[in-house]
Amino acid sequence: MDNKLFYENLVKQENDLLSGLEKVRELKKFYEETFGFKSDSKSPTVKKSVKQGHVPNSDYDQKWTFKDKVLFILKSLGGSATSFEVTEKLMEYDGMDKDKAGQVARTQLSLANKAGTVKSELTGQGKQKKYSLSEMYF
Numbered sequence: 001m002d003n004k005l006f007y008e009n010l011v012k013q014e015n016d017l018l019s020g021l022e023k024v025r026e027l028k029k030f031y032e033e034t035f036g037f038k039s040d041s042k043s044p045t046v047k048k049s050v051k052q053g054h055v056p057n058s059d060y061d062q063k064w065t066f067k068d069k070v071l072f073i074l075k076s077l078g079g080s081a082t083s084f085e086v087t088e089k090l091m092e093y094d095g096m097d098k099d100k101a102g103q104v105a106r107t108q109l110s111l112a113n114k115a116g117t118v119k120s121e122l123t124g125q126g127k128q129k130k131y132s133l134s135e136m137y138f
Helices: 003-036 065-074 085-094 098-115
Strands: 080-082 118-122 129-133
Touching: 065 080, 065 085, 065 098, 065 118, 065 129, 080 118, 085 098, 085 129, 098 118
Parallel strands: none
Antiparallel strands: 080 129, 118 129
């Protein structure tokens, strides 16, 4: 079996599995709504935005390190943003859940601030900081 045929077969299998998963979820939702069943365990979520080609910004590469992702997002937001704004974009671009995206954004912005890549200043709303890229990164 040549590589292209093998790859096409993998894509077909993936699409079949995703289609089957959607049907199971619809049926599960029907039973939950109709009969009041509740699942004790959280069902895994398929992150549709994680597939290449579905990312809202075509310059964004999901294979980048978290540092590169955060710096790219900061630059795409005009060079300055709060960690909350970066978190929202990470959730949109990478399909991360809110907790993980927030942790990544805060950690990477803090490390970049210590390294001198970004500057931070208080926004006047509690302890919230606004991060700005240094001029050498524009």
